[in-house]
Amino acid sequence: MTGLRCCASAGCLARGSGALMGVLETAISRGELGDQIQLRPVGCLGPCSQGPLLALDPDGDLYAGVDPQDAETLVAALARRLHQSSDQATPLEWAPARGERLDLRAPFFQRQRRIVLEHCGLIDPTDLEQAIAVGAYGQLERVLQSWSPEQVVTELQRSGLRGRGGAGYPTGLKWATVARMPGARKVVVCNADEGDPGAFMDRAVLEGDPHRVLEGMAIAAYAVGADHGFIYIRAEYELAIERLRLAIEQAVDRGRLGAALFGTGFGFTLELRVGAGAYVCGEETALIASIEGKRGTPRPRPPYPAELGVGGRPTLINNVETFANVAPILREGADWFAAIGTAGSSGTKVFSLTGHVRRGGLVEVPMGTSLATVVLEMGEGSPHGSAVKAVQTGGPSGGCVPADRLDTRLDYESLQSLGTIMGSGGMVVLDQNTDMVALAAYFMAFCREESCGKCVPCRAGTVQLHGLLEKILAGQASQADLDQLETLGAMVMDTSLCGLGQSAPKPMLSTLRYFRGDYLARLGAP
């Protein structure tokens, strides 16, 4: 059977894939081909910058830039092929008018290793049966019926999985800590408050394969002894929220969530909590406060959420991508997972490749892949003969890797040694025309705006730092201002209460480290 998979994630929808699906459906039904061509909406297909994307089965071809006007010719070509031969291996004589058939041998596809995204782009995210057909909730069932919670925790520890939210804390260790905490009513929280500028990995996972995250959470709940969970998601992710709501409803109806799962005594209920537009609520203690209905401000740690979390209960908080890794680890085994990536950073990482890059989108590569591979090979470098100047990773908490260090491998430690962080996976490519001072000022303005205002260094310090950067941009700053910028930046990092303030000066300090010339060229005053 011929299949058409049309990307129905936010990026392609914004480029018109919704209209495309509408006219495709009309064309298919008009040609009475409904039983021969199956059209389905799927999650992210990868090269978002070339959307709307459409995949053709069983050929496996991927078409980019498909307009609604292309629907008629496509269905006609499919009808011709169906009519002419029963052999579907005949290549389809068709191309979108303004788009193209993508060469799947390109590094963008060949260099990927899709584990988190293995079913993203294959299944209809609104159809639980399709998810179950490719194995969703299979690991939950197996674990509940034949594993002890301790075995699950041990397996996670052996896999070497580290938190994908950015800090890279060993996931198995976190699970073990929560599991050891006394108390019968523990809580599992999924942090889906993805807010770094240029980051859309978690959104793609939630929009494309929501059941995988729910399954990961349920397995985590079994492992740590929790009976209730929350998904905390930012309000801006309307489509992801809609699909999560539907997914939770379907999972409850089919007995994948709720009481007495798979005939065991284990039950797990799940609630969705929608944020109210505060970036700081991605910080775990602020997130907990927000779930509790309080003002979303961080508090000092310790006590960590593992000890004192939602409603005072021991709480496990992991990021979307972390939970999405759980089912494949249990399915294929910890050794399999640990063999992927590097010794200290196992598995794969999903990155959203954006900025001054020819081919942007969602990529999943093994840890330890070099930045050059991702940016220059897969992303094909900067457009219009321009050269890459730097790559920004980790958003407002991260920093820049200069072009001459693109041989750096993508693992937690290598990036840290360069003064940036892995972060949640935002990767913004900057070309030679980028003003690094303006970039630093942009991120400082972001932190100034998103500071919760609780502690003095972050609330007032980011304002002063932003003022100094603006002064440099205006060409009115002196060397003394630059010195003050660095001193105050270090003070804000050292003294702020939470991660937001502690890392707010990082983009600035990182650009000062590698592109000091950009700053010095701006100094006007004597």
Place this chain on the structure above:
Amino acid sequence: MSVRTLRIDGRDVASADGATVLEAARVAGVAIPTLCHLEGLSPVAACRLCLVEIEGSPKLQPACITPVSEGLVVHTATPRLREIRRTVIELLFTEGNHVCSVCVANGHCELQDRAVEVGMDHARLPYRFPDRPVDLSHPRFGLDHNRCILCSRCVRVCDEVEGAHVWDVAWRGEHCRIIAGLDQPWGSVDACTDCGKCVMVCPTGALFHKGDSEGEKHEDPSRLAALQRARHARQEAP
């Protein structure tokens, strides 16, 4: 009561288990500056003045919430900490409109005292001169946002001691502001019991008695401690 022995600025200090580094230091006569902290209210560790260095810990720790432990080695007055404290005070002075000469709390102001202690004789950072309102809608008290340092003592005392929860912090970052009720004029908030505890604990001249003139406001946070001791004693009594 078990005892923990720690070292603060080279002095051996014995402290009750469960005490904070700040409490241990005060008992030992080591002064650590604070602003948001107030005995009797829950700690928030927000002003960052009481940050101390603890040997073996890469991060600075707020003394007001860090529990004592056996063998802890604490430094409270290193050049790095002095510089941090001065900068914190500078950040507070430059973000509001603190004009001591016309302030009701002049001479009895904790912010002013801290500035003197840390040696902040001038601000190296530019003053921002924000445009902030004054709320004089309450019959007995006033709130001058120009002098507010967002320590949240008023929020906590009203919630934790008076039980009225009139005050809250609204907005975020530099736009943070103490609000009464649901951002109403203070005088129109029915929940307010007119007890004046918020005025009593305010470290600056932001909350004041109407009629107070320059230098006439005497904040008296020790009354809070006395009140709580009295309540506690009464609860304990048969």
